[in-house]
Amino acid sequence: MHNNSLLIRNVRPLGRNATDLLIRNGKIAAQGTGLDAAETEVINGAGQLLLPGLVDAHTHIDKTFWGQPWQRHQAGPRLIDKIENERRLRRELNLSAEVQSANQIRQAIRMGTTHIRTHVDVDTEIGLSSIEAVLASKETFGDSMTLQLVAFPQSGLMIRPGTRELLEAAIDAGADLVGGIDPGAIDRDPAGHLDCIFDIAERKQVGIDIHLHEADQLGATSIELILERTRALGMQGKVTISHAFCLGMLPDAQLGELITQFQALDITIMTHGPGHIAFPPIKRLYEAGVKICAGSDGIRDAWGPYGNADMLERAMLMGFRSNYRQDDELEMILDICSFGGARVMGEKNYGLDTGCSADFVLVDAQTPTHAIVSRPPRSLVCKAGRIVARNGECLV
Amino acid sequence: MHNNSLLIRNVRPLGRNATDLLIRNGKIAAQGTGLDAAETEVINGAGQLLLPGLVDAHTHIDKTFWGQPWQRHQAGPRLIDKIENERRLRRELNLSAEVQSANQIRQAIRMGTTHIRTHVDVDTEIGLSSIEAVLASKETFGDSMTLQLVAFPQSGLMIRPGTRELLEAAIDAGADLVGGIDPGAIDRDPAGHLDCIFDIAERKQVGIDIHLHEADQLGATSIELILERTRALGMQGKVTISHAFCLGMLPDAQLGELITQFQALDITIMTHGPGHIAFPPIKRLYEAGVKICAGSDGIRDAWGPYGNADMLERAMLMGFRSNYRQDDELEMILDICSFGGARVMGEKNYGLDTGCSADFVLVDAQTPTHAIVSRPPRSLVCKAGRIVARNGECLV
Numbered sequence: 001m002h003n004n005s006l007l008i009r010n011v012r013p014l015g016r017n018a019t020d021l022l023i024r025n026g027k028i029a030a031q032g033t034g035l036d037a038a039e040t041e042v043i044n045g046a047g048q049l050l051l052p053g054l055v056d057a058h059t060h061i062d063k064t065f066w067g068q069p070w071q072r073h074q075a076g077p078r079l080i081d082k083i084e085n086e087r088r089l090r091r092e093l094n095l096s097a098e099v100q101s102a103n104q105i106r107q108a109i110r111m112g113t114t115h116i117r118t119h120v121d122v123d124t125e126i127g128l129s130s131i132e133a134v135l136a137s138k139e140t141f142g143d144s145m146t147l148q149l150v151a152f153p154q155s156g157l158m159i160r161p162g163t164r165e166l167l168e169a170a171i172d173a174g175a176d177l178v179g180g181i182d183p184g185a186i187d188r189d190p191a192g193h194l195d196c197i198f199d200i201a202e203r204k205q206v207g208i209d210i211h212l213h214e215a216d217q218l219g220a221t222s223i224e225l226i227l228e229r230t231r232a233l234g235m236q237g238k239v240t241i242s243h244a245f246c247l248g249m250l251p252d253a254q255l256g257e258l259i260t261q262f263q264a265l266d267i268t269i270m271t272h273g274p275g276h277i278a279f280p281p282i283k284r285l286y287e288a289g290v291k292i293c294a295g296s297d298g299i300r301d302a303w304g305p306y307g308n309a310d311m312l313e314r315a316m317l318m319g320f321r322s323n324y325r326q327d328d329e330l331e332m333i334l335d336i337c338s339f340g341g342a343r344v345m346g347e348k349n350y351g352l353d354t355g356c357s358a359d360f361v362l363v364d365a366q367t368p369t370h371a372i373v374s375r376p377p378r379s380l381v382c383k384a385g386r387i388v389a390r391n392g393e394c395l396v
Numbered sequence: 397m398h399n400n401s402l403l404i405r406n407v408r409p410l411g412r413n414a415t416d417l418l419i420r421n422g423k424i425a426a427q428g429t430g431l432d433a434a435e436t437e438v439i440n441g442a443g444q445l446l447l448p449g450l451v452d453a454h455t456h457i458d459k460t461f462w463g464q465p466w467q468r469h470q471a472g473p474r475l476i477d478k479i480e481n482e483r484r485l486r487r488e489l490n491l492s493a494e495v496q497s498a499n500q501i502r503q504a505i506r507m508g509t510t511h512i513r514t515h516v517d518v519d520t521e522i523g524l525s526s527i528e529a530v531l532a533s534k535e536t537f538g539d540s541m542t543l544q545l546v547a548f549p550q551s552g553l554m555i556r557p558g559t560r561e562l563l564e565a566a567i568d569a570g571a572d573l574v575g576g577i578d579p580g581a582i583d584r585d586p587a588g589h590l591d592c593i594f595d596i597a598e599r600k601q602v603g604i605d606i607h608l609h610e611a612d613q614l615g616a617t618s619i620e621l622i623l624e625r626t627r628a629l630g631m632q633g634k635v636t637i638s639h640a641f642c643l644g645m646l647p648d649a650q651l652g653e654l655i656t657q658f659q660a661l662d663i664t665i666m667t668h669g670p671g672h673i674a675f676p677p678i679k680r681l682y683e684a685g686v687k688i689c690a691g692s693d694g695i696r697d698a699w700g701p702y703g704n705a706d707m708l709e710r711a712m713l714m715g716f717r718s719n720y721r722q723d724d725e726l727e728m729i730l731d732i733c734s735f736g737g738a739r740v741m742g743e744k745n746y747g748l749d750t751g752c753s754a755d756f757v758l759v760d761a762q763t764p765t766h767a768i769v770s771r772p773p774r775s776l777v778c779k780a781g782r783i784v785a786r787n788g789e790c791l792v
Contacts, residue, residue, distance in 0.1 A: 070762040070763045070765070070766050072722075072723045073722045073723050073765070074722055074724075075721070075722070275715075275718075275719055276717060276719035300769065304721035305721065305723070305765050305768075305769045306712070306715075306716055306721075308770065317716070319671075319702075320671035320702055320713070321671050321672060322671075323473075323671055323673075325469050325699070325700035325701065326468075327468045327469050327470070327701070328470075330701065366465065366466040367466045367468075369468075369469070369701050370466050370701075373696065373703070374704065
């Protein structure tokens with residue numbers, strides 16, 4: 001057999017005409033019908049739908065309960081109830097962030113995800129232990145999953161002295177980006193919070209991905225402050241605003257002005273299509289050329305029981321919440337859950353073109369929209385040319 | 397072997413302690429540990445979760461495209477766009493309502509549904525053909541699915557002369573209830589529309605199940621008119637208001653007054669947890685003792701690509717949309733998707749108690765909430781004591 005080569009016959013890339021795919025040395029080496037199969041392992045794609053590897057660009061793999069005995073959810077309704085409930089459960093259950101992150105990564109692989117950007121808690125109680133645990137998982141999975149870590153001050157930054165230093169240390173330890181959270185609503189010092197994380201980002205030469213749950217004008221004001229700092233520090237293309245619920249709540253003209261600035265400053269917006277609250281108007285941003293990515297957010301953790309790390313289900317939920325019923329609209333969502341995430345993660349070789357890294361998933365579906373609404377088991381998941389899942393089973 | 401008997405060992409009813417279940421002559425004849433298995437087929441339940449048969453109390457099985465080649469969805473955003481698009485597709489595709497309803501019923505059986513209330517289009521273009529087709533499916537499936545038909549004037553009633561007579565003829569042909577739709581927004585004659593369907597219901601001695609998408613005060617006014625007629629005609633316990641989006645939009649005091657009347661007049665509210673619009677506050681109604689049921693609504697039809705006839709997925713969506721994250725809350729939703737639906741369908745022998753009809757589903761899940769969020773293939777579905785699906789495959 002040829003080293004590291006694989007021929008997949010009869011697949012339909014994004015629903016287009018059937019073709020064969022030759023994989024060699026981790027890349028898509030050729031495509032077309034009737035490729036030469038000599039000395040190559042051959043897989044029959046049976047006319048199934050080929051999608052690029054799915055990208056979960058916002059999750060919390062250090063905190064999932066996935067694979068553990070069921071935890072009854074009893075936390076109260078407020079954000080602070082959930083943050084405190086989480087810290088309590090973290091102490092009581094004493095779960096290993098390394099084991100749990102590995103559990104979620106394997107589930108994600110089963111579901112056809114090839115790239116994850118995860119926010120990892122950093123605070124004065126656990127220090128860098130979760131960062132170290134997720135870095136260990138990153139090492140374990142190696143080429144099977146592209147993993148980016150955001151050092152995430154879940155419990156606040158300015159209100160918890162010592163957190164700034166921990167965020168810096170997290171970057172030094174190997175985290176890829178610096179995170180932030182609700183500079184107005186949690187820290188109640190938006191300028192201080194943002195100055196702090198932009199300073200770290202500038203000095204450490206990393207990007208920023210900030211959680212922004214703040215509603216209405218509080219959120220809009222935080223966005224303005226983020227934009228100011230992005231411009232002042234020349235950080236175009238390096239800033240992601242996650243959730244940005246307020247974009248679904250603002251007067252139209254104000255939203256339009258922010259969109260103009262997102263374009264100018266190359267800001268990425270992450271949404272996961274939350275269940276009960278307003279969220280960014282995806283199609284409007286997308287059509288204006290604003291970069292958008294999507295993620296699972298937390299799955300089955302102290303925050304709630306939902307989620308399964310399936311980005312096709314996430315695409316369904318985003319479409320369902322947005323009242324997108326046309327195939328064109330759901331194809332846009334799939335683009336966000338694949339190419340949109342790859343872009344924010346800085347992947348240069350992503351996609352289904354010849355020469356791209358061989359990261360893809362095969363599903364028994366007629367069209368991309370059919371895949372989103374039916375979510376069949378993933379027949380084959382390939383990462384960097386290696387088969388990492390088959391018939392819904394993770395092989396890693 | 398004993399006639400019509402079956403012993404299922406080691407199952408956990410709604411997550412309670414493991415027990416065995418003896419099924420005889422279509423009923424749960426006994427439960428407990430160590431039941432005598434002599435002359436009885438024995439199934440190992442393997443400690444799985446036992447749920448009562450799921451109840452889809454609002455769907456449109458005459459119109460699904462399930463099982464057909466994928467239809468691209470291109471209808472415009474307005475209600476009237478979708479109604480007209482549907483009539484056009486109905487003519488162009490010329491699908492058989494009998495075949496399509498059977499396709500959805502089989503999918504529902506796979507998913508553990510044992511009862512369906514379906515709205516069936518009646519209009520001056522197709523007359524009673526869909527009613528007859530669904531009645532034929534009802535005959536075909538016999539004991540495998542309990543099916544109720546609502547004669548549904550999808551295209552309007554007062555604005556389409558001849559529809560009233562067709563609704564009456566549908567009841568005479570075998571439909572179980574008379575339906576209605578948006579008496580203010582579509583017919584623009586709320587009193588006339590409601591007088592018409594209440595008159596049919598009274599004379600034919602059937603219940604009413606009316607679609608009410610109307611927003612805000614328009615919807616509230618239609619509800620007031622429905623309540624007036626229910627009281628005047630003594631139709632307590634026979635009226636269902638489906639969707640009732642306006643209940644999620646009203647001032648609190650006004651909502652409270654309607655809830656008091658719902659209790660007094662024994663009105664049932666049906667919700668499916670729509671993706672993008674307000675909907676009834678489920679927990680508030682439930683805790684006030686208002687009867688609630690749930691359904692898939694249309695799945696994969698001219699209205700949109702979503703849905704799979706899985707009431708566990710529906711429960712997930714209802715919880716997700718309501719921001720219900722506690723197990724207690726999701727157990728309430730499951731109650732609505734099972735007992736709530738059975739109640740509105742008038743089932744007397746429904747449930748997991750000894751003596752109940754043996755309608756149940758077995759899933760590999762730890763708890764009811766785990767089943768809702770993970771939605772594993774249904775290991776076993778039993779309807780009236782007969783195994784109708786196994787390991788995710790419909791046997792009917």
